[in-house]
Amino acid sequence: MDTVMMGLDKNLIGQKLEKDVYSETGILVVAAGTYISEKVYQKMESYFINNVHIKKKETKDKKYQDYAVIKSTYLKNVDVMKTVLKEISLNGTVDDEMIMDMTNSITLHSQKMGYFIDCIHDLKSADEYTYNHSINVAIYAMLIGSWMKLPEIDIQYLVLAGILHDVGKSKIPNEILNKNTRLTDEEFAIMKKHSHLGYCIVKDMENIPEDVKKAVLMHHEKLDGSGYPLRCKSKQIPKFAQILAVADVYDALTSKRVYKDKITPFETFKEMSKMGYSHFAPDVLMTFLKNIVYYYVGFKLKLNTGEIGEILYVSPLNNYQPLIKVEGKVIDLSLDKRYSILEMA
Numbered sequence: 001m002d003t004v005m006m007g008l009d010k011n012l013i014g015q016k017l018e019k020d021v022y023s024e025t026g027i028l029v030v031a032a033g034t035y036i037s038e039k040v041y042q043k044m045e046s047y048f049i050n051n052v053h054i055k056k057k058e059t060k061d062k063k064y065q066d067y068a069v070i071k072s073t074y075l076k077n078v079d080v081m082k083t084v085l086k087e088i089s090l091n092g093t094v095d096d097e098m099i100m101d102m103t104n105s106i107t108l109h110s111q112k113m114g115y116f117i118d119c120i121h122d123l124k125s126a127d128e129y130t131y132n133h134s135i136n137v138a139i140y141a142m143l144i145g146s147w148m149k150l151p152e153i154d155i156q157y158l159v160l161a162g163i164l165h166d167v168g169k170s171k172i173p174n175e176i177l178n179k180n181t182r183l184t185d186e187e188f189a190i191m192k193k194h195s196h197l198g199y200c201i202v203k204d205m206e207n208i209p210e211d212v213k214k215a216v217l218m219h220h221e222k223l224d225g226s227g228y229p230l231r232c233k234s235k236q237i238p239k240f241a242q243i244l245a246v247a248d249v250y251d252a253l254t255s256k257r258v259y260k261d262k263i264t265p266f267e268t269f270k271e272m273s274k275m276g277y278s279h280f281a282p283d284v285l286m287t288f289l290k291n292i293v294y295y296y297v298g299f300k301l302k303l304n305t306g307e308i309g310e311i312l313y314v315s316p317l318n319n320y321q322p323l324i325k326v327e328g329k330v331i332d333l334s335l336d337k338r339y340s341i342l343e344m345a
């Protein structure tokens, strides 16, 4: 592993420890994998810890190159998605090969997920929402699958399910799909048909596993039975559909749409926690919220005061009020109510 030993310093707050930290008398002070918070820092200081191991920073060039590769993969997939959906709506045919190529191009980079998250946030487009959204859901579903330690093949199928989950929207009239105001009840009833329409499109595709087809059909089911189209409850909803549901809602809330603005990931964590287990499978939601927060450490943001800051640390126990570094001072949003996040920069 590419680690480097650093002298204990306040600048390390927000970074992850790559090795266990022991006191001189052999007591385990902090375990590997812990993020250095103010408290963790103070604990290490009280044990007179001098050095810790953190991840070696990549050079700017290497970072730039990696990001460029992921960005071109992401943009290419958005373009292919456009072609796939147009093809379905015009001819009713799905190009299996294109779908499989997209799946492979995403899973190939499963070790670089941080860059995919950067792409999702950098390249959001209200006009291209349907295409970006399918790729984003595939990426978030892959993340959840790997955090849940699912087998490799399931993770591959989750990416496939994410790509396909909204193919039924190709059969929804454009005036409803692209309407720039909220849908009426009648229009929403038509929109809700997309998951069943999607299932009808994929059900005869030989290369698509049954679990993926069911996930396409059931990605809008909710645990309390208030979802659609089958109004299934808890365990009647297959795992892949439960995972897509979390990925889908997270991307929808953090995306700008023609009729609504996006909300920040932190407000979204709060919203999804409120929706809670009546909507989502507890193990899936907990795994997602616990892990996704770490991807936002280092993200730039704008506060309500106009100041630009950087996410320093997000506690899994209070994931919507992070610690923020602003020009030499550290603001704890859970304690200092004068501040709030206006937008992610």
Ligand SMILES: [Fe+2]
Binding pocket: 165, 166, 194, 195, 219, 220, 248
């Ligand atoms: Fe959907």
